[in-house]
Amino acid sequence: MSANATRVLVLNSGSSSVKYQLLDMADGARLAVGLVERIGEETSRLAHTPLATGGEKRERLEPIADHAAALGAVAEELAADGLGLDSPELAAIGHRVVHGGKKFTEPTVVTDEVMAEIERLIPVAPLHNPANITGIRTAQALRPDLPQVAVFDTAFHTTMPEAAARYAIDVETADAHRVRRYGFHGTSHAYVSRATAELLGKDPSEVNVIVLHLGNGASASAVEGGRCVDTSMGLTPLEGLVMGTRSGDVDPAVIFHLARNAGMSVDEIDSLLNKKSGLIGLCGDNDMREIRRRIDEGDERAALAFDIYVHRLKKYIGAYYAVLGKVDAVAFTAGVGENAAPVREAAVAGLEELGLVVDAGLNEIRSGEARLISPEYARVAVAVVPTDEELEIATQTYALVSS
Numbered sequence: 001m002s003a004n005a006t007r008v009l010v011l012n013s014g015s016s017s018v019k020y021q022l023l024d025m026a027d028g029a030r031l032a033v034g035l036v037e038r039i040g041e042e043t044s045r046l047a048h049t050p051l052a053t054g055g056e057k058r059e060r061l062e063p064i065a066d067h068a069a070a071l072g073a074v075a076e077e078l079a080a081d082g083l084g085l086d087s088p089e090l091a092a093i094g095h096r097v098v099h100g101g102k103k104f105t106e107p108t109v110v111t112d113e114v115m116a117e118i119e120r121l122i123p124v125a126p127l128h129n130p131a132n133i134t135g136i137r138t139a140q141a142l143r144p145d146l147p148q149v150a151v152f153d154t155a156f157h158t159t160m161p162e163a164a165a166r167y168a169i170d171v172e173t174a175d176a177h178r179v180r181r182y183g184f185h186g187t188s189h190a191y192v193s194r195a196t197a198e199l200l201g202k203d204p205s206e207v208n209v210i211v212l213h214l215g216n217g218a219s220a221s222a223v224e225g226g227r228c229v230d231t232s233m234g235l236t237p238l239e240g241l242v243m244g245t246r247s248g249d250v251d252p253a254v255i256f257h258l259a260r261n262a263g264m265s266v267d268e269i270d271s272l273l274n275k276k277s278g279l280i281g282l283c284g285d286n287d288m289r290e291i292r293r294r295i296d297e298g299d300e301r302a303a304l305a306f307d308i309y310v311h312r313l314k315k316y317i318g319a320y321y322a323v324l325g326k327v328d329a330v331a332f333t334a335g336v337g338e339n340a341a342p343v344r345e346a347a348v349a350g351l352e353e354l355g356l357v358v359d360a361g362l363n364e365i366r367s368g369e370a371r372l373i374s375p376e377y378a379r380v381a382v383a384v385v386p387t388d389e390e391l392e393i394a395t396q397t398y399a400l401v402s403s
């Protein structure tokens with residue numbers, strides 16, 4: 001790596017989207033950010049902002065068939081601003097990889113063996129790992145000389161004790177099929193738990209934090225002195241909280257019941273629980289903004305969906321309070337956590353005895369900064385802490401390739 005190669009391109013490939021950022025790690029500057037969404041549909045959209053040149057946000061509205069085409073379009077947009085992938089200043093490309101199983105506890109330079117392992121995990125992350133693999137392959141084809149670094153969603157959770165990571169099912173069957181709780185969104189939980197400690201003016205090793213990552217996918221984690229000790233997602237990103245389109249926790253017998261009595265196939269039930277449940281299944285909308293708007297108009301289905309969402313969230317706050325014993329902070333993050341004041345208010349309502357209080361005025365303040373929303377007298381800090389998975393992936397990627 002040449003001494004002036006200080007840039008990292010980060011690709012966060014989701015099931016139907018790619019988020020990307022180009023950063024210069026010499027000074028942390030964001031040179032370009034963008035998003036390709038609705039990949040595979042007629043209405044795909046690419047939005048690209050070349051921050052380095054001070055240029056305006058550009059949009060491309062055209063069908064983008066797959067992830068490879070999406071990355072091709074991203075490469076074109078970057079090149080149009082003189083930030084192309086052929087730049088000698090590029091040190092590495094960092095990739096979010098959702099499922100790393102038990103094996104990957106650290107960011108890892110992608111080799112053939114690493115690729116084979118990510119492929120082996122497709123059955124337990126069918127929506128995510130194939131997109132991540134395409135992202136890596138496409139980037140490799142464009143820059144075969146550069147290190148491709150995989151940063152795993154599961155890595156931060158590999159510190160979970162067996163008591164939290166194991167399901168109470170037959171051990172031989174579980175081990176033979178690698179059935180255990182892996183947890184996801186780890187890059188965000190790691191970043192936000194650290195940023196929360198910083199907000200409190202403490203070292204991460206000194207604080208216990210409950211992190212609530214509430215995006216389209218949502219998960220909670222219990223972080224003790226900087227180490228994850230429990231998290232709400234499990235074998236796959238389906239377990240736990242109510243999400244945009246995913247059910248989160250259900251009695252597993254719901255699946256047998258539907259298979260036996262509703263004549264549904266396993267694939268149909270999989271699709272029901274992953275894509276047609278959660279907020280969208282409950283009320284037809286998965287966007288919290290739209291749900292709040294409907295509630296303001298008196299819509300009862302939207303109100304019930306909101307209540308179910310918050311009820312589950314509150315149960316996890318209580319559970320992780322018990323797991324940690326002592327809690328210094330509860331941190332809300334991601335799209336819903338950072339923006340939806342009513343969710344934060346309702347999730348903490350009635351928990352004064354646990355030391356959890358939200359100040360209504362502070363909760364309403366809009367800001368992109370990490371901030372406290374609890375009053376000064378509260379025993380437990382409640383905070384809004386914006387996540388930055390791309391920055392965290394870039395930081396880990398650069399640390400690995402420059403060491």
Ligand SMILES: Nc1ncnc2c1ncn2[C@@H]1O[C@H](COP(=O)(O)OP(=O)(O)O)[C@@H](O)[C@H]1O
Nearest residue numbers: 214215216217286287288289334335336339340
């Ligand atoms: N201003 C807002 N108020 C309430 N909810 C919001 C707001 N902005 C975004 N959201 C919620 O955040 C979700 C997206 O969160 P995000 O973290 O970007 O998800 P993902 O990374 O999974 O795509 C949206 O579906 C919506 O529910």
Ligand SMILES: CC(=O)OP(=O)(O)O
Nearest residue numbers: 184185215216217237
């Ligand atoms: C793992 C997961 O649920 O990711 P996302 O929220 O990006 O769908």
Ligand SMILES: [Mg+2]
Nearest residue numbers: 215216217334
């Ligand atoms: Mg996300």
